[in-house]
Amino acid sequence: xxxxxxxxxxxxxxxxxxxxxxxxxxxxxxxxxxxxxxxxxxxxxxxxxxxxxxxxxxxxxxxxxxxxxxxxxxxxxxxxxxxxxxxxxxxxxxxxxxxxxxxxxxxxxxxxxxxxxxxxxxxxxxxxxxxxxxxxxxxxxxxxxxxxxxxxxxxxxxxxxxxxxxxxxxxxxxxxxxxxxxxxxxxxxxxxxxxxxxxxxxxxxxxxxxxxxxxxxxxxxxxxxxxxxxxxxxxxxxxxxxxxxxxxxxxxxxxxxxxxxxxxxxxxxxxxxxxxxxxxxxxxxxxxxxxxxxxxxxxxxxxxxxxxxxxxxxxxxxxxxxxxxxxxxxxxxxxxxxxxxxxxxxxxxxxxxxxxxxxxxxxxxxxxxxxxxxxxxxxxxxxxxxxxxxxxxxxxxxxxxxxxxxxxxxxxxxxxxxxxxxxxxxxxxxxxxxxxxxxxxxxxxxxxxxxxxxxxxxx
Ligand code: GDP
Ligand code: IMO
Ligand code: MG
Numbered sequence: 001x002x003x004x005x006x007x008x009x010x011x012x013x014x015x016x017x018x019x020x021x022x023x024x025x026x027x028x029x030x031x032x033x034x035x036x037x038x039x040x041x042x043x044x045x046x047x048x049x050x051x052x053x054x055x056x057x058x059x060x061x062x063x064x065x066x067x068x069x070x071x072x073x074x075x076x077x078x079x080x081x082x083x084x085x086x087x088x089x090x091x092x093x094x095x096x097x098x099x100x101x102x103x104x105x106x107x108x109x110x111x112x113x114x115x116x117x118x119x120x121x122x123x124x125x126x127x128x129x130x131x132x133x134x135x136x137x138x139x140x141x142x143x144x145x146x147x148x149x150x151x152x153x154x155x156x157x158x159x160x161x162x163x164x165x166x167x168x169x170x171x172x173x174x175x176x177x178x179x180x181x182x183x184x185x186x187x188x189x190x191x192x193x194x195x196x197x198x199x200x201x202x203x204x205x206x207x208x209x210x211x212x213x214x215x216x217x218x219x220x221x222x223x224x225x226x227x228x229x230x231x232x233x234x235x236x237x238x239x240x241x242x243x244x245x246x247x248x249x250x251x252x253x254x255x256x257x258x259x260x261x262x263x264x265x266x267x268x269x270x271x272x273x274x275x276x277x278x279x280x281x282x283x284x285x286x287x288x289x290x291x292x293x294x295x296x297x298x299x300x301x302x303x304x305x306x307x308x309x310x311x312x313x314x315x316x317x318x319x320x321x322x323x324x325x326x327x328x329x330x331x332x333x334x335x336x337x338x339x340x341x342x343x344x345x346x347x348x349x350x351x352x353x354x355x356x357x358x359x360x361x362x363x364x365x366x367x368x369x370x371x372x373x374x375x376x377x378x379x380x381x382x383x384x385x386x387x388x389x390x391x392x393x394x395x396x397x398x399x400x401x402x403x404x405x406x407x408x409x410x411x412x413x414x415x416x417x418x419x420x421x422x423x424x425x426x427x428x429x430x431x432x433x434x435x436x437x438x439x440x441x442x443x444x445x446x447x448x449x450x451x452x453x454x455x456x457x458x459x
Pocket of ligand 2: 028031033058059060061156159162163255258260264307308309
């Protein structure tokens with residue numbers, strides 16, 4: 001069946017979680033893929049605008065509606081609701097292309113019956129990820145690998161050109177924003193400045209790692225990119241103004257975090273992070289809307305951890321239990337298809353990221369995946385060179401050496417996917433959820449027992 005906005009079942013009842021005043025943010029508390037898309041989709045009916053404020057198509061947010069699954073990368077997860085405005089804020093980096101970027105997403109989702117028109121708005125201040133950024137991403141990873149003689153020190157990026165695009169934003173002279181992309185004269189001028197610099201730097205980098213580099217031409221890129229700009233022009237506008245006016249008209253905004261706090265460029269496991277502010281702290285700069293009307297900050301916490309790419313992961317399970325969780329939890333990247341590195345829930349990390357975000361509520365996902373595991377473990381601190389660490393360390397090298405201190409919890413064997421009432425959960429599953437909220441110090445208000453919109457238990 002093709003999902004059209006009209007055939008999608010809505011949860012029309014107002015959610016007690018969203019009935020309070022102000023806007024709401026949904027953010028990831030681990031290394032991504034916590035199930036943010038499910039929660040944004042679930043709560044969209046209570047808001048007027050859904051807006052992304054960070055990241056790019058490194059994100060992969062799954063929205064399950066009935067038997068249909070939508071994997072969204074740049075389109076906000078409220079896009080299947082035709083009556084909501086979906087905004088891509090200035091803090092996002094936008095790959096416009098029809099092969100890997102937003103035009104591909106628009107084409108695919110339109111084929112499935114979702115209307116994309118005035119309901120999609122892209123900031124004119126958002127930076128554009130152009131084809132050479134993806135080349136640059138791969139060359140930097142190859143150069144890091146060459147320098148170290150192995151892949152152990154590479155970031156393991158998604159290869160989507162995210163870091164190079166944010167780097168150009170910081171460089172300024174080589175940056176191209178969406179407002180430039182849709183203005184032919186400006187685009188040509190910007191490309192004329194950028195292309196010679198990219199040709200010199202990327203050719204040198206390619207030579208360094210022994211790869212071919214095809215010289216870029218201003219005309220070639222202009223023809224390609226201006227055609228994308230023409231298609232996207234109707235969506236590009238001053239989204240800061242749009243959000244400000246929406247707020248002034250008492251409309252409510254749902255902010256959709258991409259990536260997650262442990263991947264934050266300032267506060268994550270640096271340098272094994274992405275290049276944007278992934279927590280609620282990034283909402284102001286990523287949208288232009290001061291966060292003073294943010295009423296609810298909901299942190300999404302998966303009942304175990306997963307991580308894609310390089311970097312420390314103290315609770316990683318490199319054994320049969322890990323394989324079991326990966327297979328039951330379908331832990332393969334939504335964006336790259338890579339197997340995710342799964343592990344026990346790290347509560348020390350989640351308490352840290354809940355503080356960072358200022359979480360007012362938690363959502364737990366993935367508890368049903370843990371069914372059948374006799375004894376469950378949660379990390380409540382670390383030992384580093386004989387000393388106990390009670391907080392998440394700033395230094396990724398310390399985290400890499402840190403040994404988790406575990407609290408053991410009794411497991412459960414029941415299947416949870418059909419349950420819709422918290423009291424119907426097995427006692428051990430409830431204890432698990434309550435251990436999370438007690439340790440983190442923030443109440444768990446939604447328990448997801450599967451990825452579908454309907455598989456949510458409100459508390
Ligand atoms: P997002 O990037 O935070 O939107 O999350 P993804 O959709 O990329 O990944 C969520 C992952 O968690 C998928 O591999 C799911 O199979 C797995 N998962 C396990 N249990 C749940 C659950 O209860 N809810 C959701 N949404 N995902 C779950
Ligand atoms: P969602 O929104 C999981 C990881 C990459 C890599 C690092 C840097 O679906 O939760 P980048 O391409 O951003 O330079 O890669 O960050 N990463 C994610 N991992 N989920 C994501 O997004 C991610 N976004 C980036 O795997 O380790
Ligand atoms: Mg994801």
